[in-house]
Amino acid sequence: MNMLLDNMPALLIAVPLFFAFLIPIIGKFAPKIHDVWIILASFVSSLTAVITAVTVFTKGTIVYVFGAAAGSPAAPIDSGGIPFRIIFTIDGFCAFMLLSAAIVSFAVVLYLVSSQKERSGKSELYALYLLLTAGIFGMVSTGDLFNFFVFLEINSLAGAALVSYHRKGGIAAEGALKYLIVNTVGGLMVLFGIGLLYAQYNSLNMAFIASQMSFTTVNIVALVLFITALAMKAGSVPFHFATPDAYSVAPSGITAAMIVASQAGLYGLFRIVFTLYGDIFNTVTIGWVVIILGVLSMVIGVTMAIPQKDVKRLLAYHAVSQTGYMLLGVGVALAVLGDPLAMAAFGQTAMEGGLFHIINHAMYKGLLFLAVGAVIYRTGVWSLNKMGGLGHNMKWTMIFFLIGALAIAGIPPFNGFASKLMIYESVFAFNPALSIIAMVVSILTLASFMKVFHSMFMGPQLPEYAEVKEVPKLMIAGMVILTIFVIGFGLVPDLVVNNLITPAADALINNGAYITAVLGGGL
Amino acid sequence: MIANLPFIAVALLIGISLAIILLKKNMIKMVMGLSILEGAVNLFLVALGYRENGIAPIFTSAPEGAEMVLPTVQALTLTNIVIGVATTALxxxxxxxxxxxxxxxxxxxxRRLKE
Amino acid sequence: MIGDLITGYGFWNPLIWVVVMATGLLFAWLIWRCGESDYDKGTEQTKPYLSGNDEPEKGAVHIRGGNMYWGFTQALKGYYDKLVPLHSGVVNDYLAWFLIGVIVIFVVVIVL
Incomplete structure (x- = not known):
């Protein structure tokens, strides 16, 4: 048992990968127990992630060295202090991302099992889905730049293959191809940046590079490549174009998981900016770059969402818009990182608001995609122009959609309000204009969701949807899991912030702790 | 000069590939451009690890004091080739x-997905 | 106290908010109960009254999604006419935006 606990970080990748290759075999030889297996697989992989996260929150940063006895240092004694071993470094921020990914991926599997029941080729779908999960878990827990790139590519490849899965007429392939091309270019730029760093420091270990980082033009080129490529993965304006294309054609459950996948890109962005480049130069410029990206994402995302007619495309533009809030909150903290007074006054809160919004967004946007997917599952219609009156027949779906819509619009007491409030108040101290933009965007979000809610659920019962029934129980179960978190995080935001978000924010701000955890106190 | 040749080649290849993926409208050609970009990055990585008169990094019965090329980047390149094959195939x-x-x-x- | 979220300026307590809202709704319900019920199911008064015209069929009554916020997009026509064509759907353009982003951010970071 102890050995299992010690090797949890390795199991984090091993479990989803093992099941990913096992599921097609089971699907071929024992299709009857297939669904049970996939639920089990996802449950076990989410459980490993949750156990790892809880270990980190109770016992502090885990440094897991692959291929060495438990507890070995990352840098072997005879290596002259250069850590060349492959390591996983899981600190508060990683644990927080793991938790969010674990919850969403399990809820989505429950939903998928039911919604894909009648479809063909589902073994491969689940295999790809578990690969996507492995990619996300790997991205957020690795302590090594090259492994980060490998998991990024696994994430993008599995994501693109999943996007292309169902919709007829080649439209899904189109969305997947655009997503894949854009992410491949981004991934190669990340690798090029990693090469630039390796050229100077002869190491791929994030902590070692962070400890040696200096202010050179080459480093800045690498930083710019990282920021743009990972912002593209996260879907920030002006790199967002492929995001709505891909999200609008992916199967609905998958889109909810893709939200978490894109947030892994956001994780990479914050990790590199704070931990790798945190203390070598004036972060004001980089902070403002992130803020501008955030503001552009918020405004352009929401204004593009308002006239949309395809409901999933509309939600995808809202995903872009919400990413802007996270970039804004964390960007403000980055801009004042060098100023301890401002940091204590509002920087810390802005950071916590931005990070809190990450997990909130994963929950409510996942819920919204699942609820909209439930409607599409029953009606087979994507266009808002053709929907109407579904509230008469799909009461539960309507309630879940309403909860998600109120949360994304920042209406109390749901979770979106708590994180948005933290962002507004702290950003107001930094620059009032930014805060006002954020509030206006929030109002436009509410307006846009009123449109969706009205045109989908309200109105008289339409004759063409008279036969529509509520979705199966497992799909409801998937939505219930996310709803619990949406309401729970909204009702006790202080517990979440104190126990999850503050350790995550501290882990980012205090990059010395990350370096010491890997390299030991000697360096 | 001669030592910088691989890096000049890298820059040229990146320029060519970017020109292809920005200007060519044929999707197959765009995929080819991406492959060239991947090749450029691979060449960059391998060139980083090269040492003049270096030998293969095998310590068993290696001559005393011989300089070795860096093995890590070669491992990276191999991995990236594998990833590149998967990406191109998809x-x-x-x-x-x-x-x-x-x-x-x-x-x-x-462009059925737009706006 | 449980639920107090410190936001830098003050605090936000959803539990208190829920209690206050619940009390408000309770009072609203009590006042509503005091009223006199004059709603009779199944009579003429439950039918929609449209100036004496016949009720159109259900599909025609519902305001479809595409008609909503027409005024908003119309008022911001100049903005939307510039913004929407940027989302051209051509993948070359997406990559061009990526390169522009790289160059702009690089210039900004180097200059400032």
Missing amino acids: MLALVMVIYKKYGTVNSNKI
């Missing part, structure tokens, strides 16, 4: 599906 498969359904590989016409 992209070509998607282009094939699109060609079947749309009857074209021109990126100006593959």
Whole structure:
């Protein structure tokens, strides 16, 4: 048992990968127990992630060295202090991302099992889905730049293959191809940046590079490549174009998981900016770059969402818009990182608001995609122009959609309000204009969701949807899991912030702790 | 000068590949451009690890004091080649599906998802 | 106290908010109960009254999604006419935006 606990970080990748290759075999030889297996697989992989996260929150940063006895240092004694071993470094921020990914991926599997029941080729779908999960878990827990790139590519490849899965007429392939091309270019730029760093420091270990980082033009080129490529993965304006294309054609459950996948890109962005480049130069410029990206994402995302007619495309533009809030909150903290007074006054809160919004967004946007997917599952219609009156027949779906819509619009007491409030108040101290933009965007979000809610659920019962029934129980179960978190995080935001978000924010701000955890106190 | 040759080649290859993926409207050619970009990055990585008169990094019965090329970047390159094969295969498969359904590989016409 | 979220300026307590809202709704319900019920199911008064015209069929009554916020997009026509064509759907353009982003951010970071 102890050995299992010690090797949890390795199991984090091993479990989803093992099941990913096992599921097609089971699907071929024992299709009857297939669904049970996939639920089990996802449950076990989410459980490993949750156990790892809880270990980190109770016992502090885990440094897991692959291929060495438990507890070995990352840098072997005879290596002259250069850590060349492959390591996983899981600190508060990683644990927080793991938790969010674990919850969403399990809820989505429950939903998928039911919604894909009648479809063909589902073994491969689940295999790809578990690969996507492995990619996300790997991205957020690795302590090594090259492994980060490998998991990024696994994430993008599995994501693109999943996007292309169902919709007829080649439209899904189109969305997947655009997503894949854009992410491949981004991934190669990340690798090029990693090469630039390796050229100077002869190491791929994030902590070692962070400890040696200096202010050179080459480093800045690498930083710019990282920021743009990972912002593209996260879907920030002006790199967002492929995001709505891909999200609008992916199967609905998958889109909810893709939200978490894109947030892994956001994780990479914050990790590199704070931990790798945190203390070598004036972060004001980089902070403002992130803020501008955030503001552009918020405004352009929401204004593009308002006239949309395809409901999933509309939600995808809202995903872009919400990413802007996270970039804004964390960007403000980055801009004042060098100023301890401002940091204590509002920087810390802005950071916590931005990070809190990450997990909130994963929950409510996942819920919204699942609820909209439930409607599409029953009606087979994507266009808002053709929907109407579904509230008469799909009461539960309507309630879940309403909860998600109120949360994304920042209406109390749901979770979106708590994180948005933290962002507004702290950003107001930094620059009032930014805060006002954020509030206006929030109002436009509410307006846009009123449109969706009205045109989908309200109105008289339409004759063409008279036969529509509520979705199966497992799909409801998937939505219930996310709803619990949406309401729970909204009702006790202080517990979440104190126990999850503050350790995550501290882990980012205090990059010395990350370096010491890997390299030991000697360096 | 001669030592910098690989890096000049890298810059040229990146320039060519970017020109292809920005200007060529044929999707197959775009995929080729991406492969060239990947090749450029691979060349960059391998060139980083090269040492003049270096030998293969095998310590068993290596001559005393011999300089070795760096092994890590070669491992990275191998991994990236594998990833590149998977990416290219998936992209070509998607282009094939699109060609079947749309009857074209021109990126100006593959835009049913827009706005 | 449980639920107090410190936001830098003050605090936000959803539990208190829920209690206050619940009390408000309770009072609203009590006042509503005091009223006199004059709603009779199944009579003429439950039918929609449209100036004496016949009720159109259900599909025609519902305001479809595409008609909503027409005024908003119309008022911001100049903005939307510039913004929407940027989302051209051509993948070359997406990559061009990526390169522009790289160059702009690089210039900004180097200059400032």
